[in-house]
Amino acid sequence: MDDEPLRRTALFDVHRTLGARIVPFGGFEMPVQYAGILAEHAAVRERAGLFDLSHMAQFELRGTGVAAWADALTINHVATMKPFQARYNVFTNDAGGTHDDVLFYRLPDRWLLIVNAGNAHKMWEYLQAECRGDVQLTDLRGESALLAVQGPRSVEVLAPLVEADIAALKYYTCAETRAGGARAVVARTGYTGEDGFEVFLPADAAVGLWDALLVEHRSVLAPCGLGARDVLRLEAGMPLYGHELTEEITPLQAGLGWAVKFAKPSFTGKAALEAQAVDEDYPRIAGLVLDGRVPARAGYRVLRNGAVVGEIRSGSIAPSIGNKSIATALLEPSSATVGTRLGVEVRGTEHPATTVALPFYKRG
């Protein structure tokens, strides 16, 4: 997969025109920033930000067997979802580790499954291999785009361009409607810790909606890249695949116990997760706040009384937490207790830090 040429979303030229800095991400050439990561972060927390998330893979699922089939591969309930509901879920391996963390959207006649860009190839192969019963899979990559409008003023910005009454949409629900004149699914979901919407629409309509949003709302809405998105999601305590979740890190370890439905009769990895839940003695993801300003980067060692007790998985300066240096770490359970004093080793020097509860940031 690494040999494949980088792909571009329908908005690539628009990003270039807006002066975006482009980086490879998940097999695509994606904007990491436009004006700057901190300015974009502030726009989302205070007003609204516009993201191109078309790199995320969209799979369409149809058939009477989808719910039961998906329930057997994932930790959370699928069959209990009602039409126009969205739900976070995790595909697990036999050891309880994470294939991918995903969103299911149930529509009256089909389902949308959104998987991480970096896992798209793996997940497509996996789903096809596991496909049985009345389940039809369609890969919408290249055909369908995804724009997100995130921030406290999202309704004001997006509502004039959407036929459905999006102000009335509840969190984690969606509507089939028209956006910017094109057929679209508009969902009240996001990855920033703010109110906001995600809009699934045909790729050939993406530029039209993007431009209409920015022309109408230039003073409110800022185009935002993946750099700001990463800081926003980290502050909001949301896991990122490859960091807080991997094939080796289970949903229980990542603090997603709320999503693990042991009441389901069976699902891949259930036995391993049950054993882990009973044992409780497993390394887990915790939040860290450093005393000083030095950024804690993924891979740095976490120490306690001189001994290694874990590893940083994500880290950033956090504008919404007083510009402190925050991080997630995979820690030995005895060090994951809130209030534990630890050290983060940065270039050979230990910098003091304290374990804190996630999330770091909750909107007011």
Add this chain to the structure above:
Amino acid sequence: MAQPAGLLFSKDHEWVKLDGDVATIGITDYAQHSLGDIVYVELPRVGATLQQFAGIGVVESVKAVSDIFTPLGGEVIEINPAVEADASLVNREPFDGGWFYKLKLADVSEKNNLMSGADYDKLIAEA
């Protein structure tokens, strides 16, 4: 985009302002712009002895860690506490308030290994 007058430059995007055998050192406007939002600067300690072009500290943006290579050798006689307290000063004033440290030079002739503003402009035009 002409560089400020009277400075010398390294290929690693540091600038030097010479005053006799004392050099004030920082990173260029081009460098700060390339790095993006700077959130942390780690400087050598006062009294440290540096070799020309050695990696002697780091400057960190939101996304990345970059080494600082000292453009001249000598003894560190002063560091800028303002950039340690507020690293965004490097973005706002790379040639002024965002300076990093001052050196008492071991060998003033090392400046011959640096380039003029005009040559630095050529370097970044080709980048």
